[in-house]
Amino acid sequence: MSGIYLHIPFCKKACHYCNFHFMTSLRLKDEMVNALCKELEMRKEYLEDKHLTSIYFGGGTPSILEKNDFEKIFETLSRYYTWDDQAELTIEANPDDLNKAKTMFLRQLGVNRLSIGIQSFFDTDLEWMNRAHRTEESIAAILNAQDVGINNLTIDLIYGSPYTTHEMWQQNVDMALDLGIQHISAYCLTVEEKTALHHMIQKGRFLPLNADHANQQFEYLVQTLTNHGFQHYEISNFAKPGYIAIHNTNYWKGEKYLGIGPSAHSYDGKTRSWNIANNKKYIDAILEGNLPMEIEFLTPSMRYNEYIMTGLRTQWGVQLEKISAISPEYVHFFKKQIQQPMADNFVVIENDHYILTNAGKYFADRIAMDLFVVED
C-alpha cells in the first residue's frame, strides 16, 4: 500500500472557517508546480513500494490548476511510480471550477474520484462561509462529473452552524441522496483560532456554536445515511458499499504515505515529517535543492496515541494485537482504561475489535483522550 498526497496551496477566496495552508494569489503557481515536481524527484526513494494505490490532490483548491499544470505533475509522477486502474486518483475540487471541459479533461487524465467542496446547498450558508461558489454551480458540477463518467463522487458538507436550521440540514442530506452521491464527508463546524470565524464570534458578529444543535444534525445524518445503505466507516465519513476512500483509510490504518508540497505531511512507519507552510520559502528551498521540512521520530507512546485517536474513529476500531505490536506494556493500560467507556455503553467488543457504539460516536475524541498514555 503506497499513497501520495500533493498539496495545492491556492484558493480563490479565504473561507471564514478555514485554517488550512493556502494563499489567494496565483502569482507563484507556475513556480509551485515546478517545485512540486522537483520535490517528487528529490524524494523518489521515500516510498519503498513504487506501485501506488492512491494519489490524492488536496489543498487549498487543486481544481484551480490548469491543464498543463496537471500534465506536468502526472508526467513527473509516472517517471517514478506506477499505478493501475484499481488505484484511486482523487482531486479535491470546488464547484465553480468544474465546468464540463475541465471535468472531461480530469477524467481523461485518469482522475476517477472527485472530492467536491459543496459544504451546503443553501446560498445563505455559502455566503457566511465566504465560499467562492453558489448552489447552482454545485449542482452543475455534480451533474457534469456524472455526465463525463466520474462515478465516484464524494462531497463535503458542514453541519452545526447556528444559521443552518435543522430543516436546511435535512434538505442538504436529502439533496446529496437525490443526486446519487457515493460518499459523504460531513464535518461539524469548529472554530479555529486565527480564522475570520473566530474573530466574528469574538466581535459578536456570528452566533456562538451550540453542541446540542450540532449533535441533533449529526444524529439525523447518521440515521438517514445508514437507512439509505451508507456505511458509517469513520466519524465524519459515509460510503456506499465499494466506495470507502482508499487514500484516507490508509492514513487511518497507519500505512505509509508521501506528502508533497507546502505543509504536506509524510509518514514512513517510524517518523513523521512535514514541509514548511509557506509558499515562497517552500519554493526557494526546493529549487535550491533543500527539503524545507521538520522530522519527528515517533516514540511508542506517540504511535499508541495516534493509533487510538484515529482507529477509534473508524468502524474497524482498535485491536489489542496492534497495541501489543507497538508495545506490549500498553495492553494492560488500555484494558484498564477502556472499562469505563464500556460500562457507559460507549464502546463494545466485536470480533476482537473495540469499536464505538452510536452513543460513543458523540464523544469519540474525549474517549480517545482518556485512553492516551502521557509518556514512555
Ligand code: SF4
Ligand atoms: S476552498 Fe478549502 S482550503 Fe480553500 S479556503 Fe476554502 S475551505 Fe480552505
